[in-house]
Amino acid sequence: MARTTVDIDAPILKELKSLQKKEKRSLGQIMSQLLAEALSRRTKSPKPTKLQWVTRPMNATIDFTDKETLCGILDENEK
Numbered sequence: 473m474a475r476t477t478v479d480i481d482a483p484i485l486k487e488l489k490s491l492q493k494k495e496k497r498s499l500g501q502i503m504s505q506l507l508a509e510a511l512s513r514r515t516k517s518p519k520p521t522k523l524q525w526v527t528r529p530m531n532a533t534i535d536f537t538d539k540e541t542l543c544g545i546l547d548e549n550e551k
Contacts, residue, residue, distance in 0.1 A: 473500070 480488070491502050536542060 488499055488502055491497075492499055495502065534542060534545060
């Protein structure tokens with residue numbers, strides 16, 4: 473196991489020591505577990521969202537092949 477020195481904010485160290493007493497494990501073990509959990513959450517890519525294509529009949533009431541009627545309707549909507 474590697475050794476290193478880390479600067480930890482006082483409130484975090486207080487919580488770590490509280491966990492140490494409660495779980496009766498070393499600070500190193502607790503910190504290693506917590507860091508491993510945090511790193512695994514960070515490195516996991518989110519599950520891709522499954523795309524569901526939905527179609528419905530539109531029951532169009534306009535004959536889109538009739539250019540004059542279509543232009544007339546579009547002109548009415550611009551007014």
